[in-house]
Amino acid sequence: MKRTTILTSLTVAAIAMGSVAVAHGNGDRGDRGARGPMMDRPEFSELDTNADGQLSPEELTAPRDARFAEADANGDGLLSAEEMAAQVEAQRQDRAARGVERMIERMDANDDGQLSLEEMTARRDGKGMFERLDADEDGVISEEEFAKFEMRGDKMRGGKKGHGRGHGNK
Template structure:
């Protein structure tokens, strides 16, 4: 059982390294945001700041990540510790996303968003933009089409699930 926890912990660390590799693989493999996350991870691992990663730096980073997840310090990751680590990362991402959103939308710069600030910057009248058949209502398909139209207009080239 302990071996399974150790293997799972190793897998978590490997997944982090894989996400770094994917982020550096170009827009088709994570896009601009993935590249930014990859760059931040690279900087975190490049402890001497020379712009290069050595095996020692990678090993130290992996050991640090494992140690952070191993809350009870027993050298193994339990399912609870792994779940807690995942929640911590999710919470950090949500907090960063919320901060960026407030920075972008906070018209009066009070550090908070009012309903008016959200409405002023939002997608506008959804019915007006998405109602293709003019019946005054939006179907799920019309909403999906409008969403894809907005993505295409932004030039991001996002695909629907299942598209290759």
């Protein structure tokens, strides 16, 4: 019951925040700003459905209402935990798909819409990491060198392997 209540509260808050995000916008379409990557900022003309050059409260909340209706799969005017979970998952998948598209746009050197290993590793070929690990510069990484590097990483992460804010050494 507690889990359902928490999930319900979070989803309703996310849906409600959609209208605030529409009202406040963040710049170019698709940018990651205060709202994050979840929603694109609509154009004024898209919100001004009666084309009178002004936004009424109804026009401003229409996108929020549409998202609620979309989440309400059975149309009963209520959101069940299952409907909310499905909406959250759909939003997650949409964000992931947009992230993949942006990654391909950034890294696709030959513009074929696909990434090769070379394209994916062009910025990080692993040589810099190897050189940092190979402290004695003998061309191989010993267990001791690896352990020292691991310990430095743990310190950056607050002593907990795999947790915290550290993302390597500089």
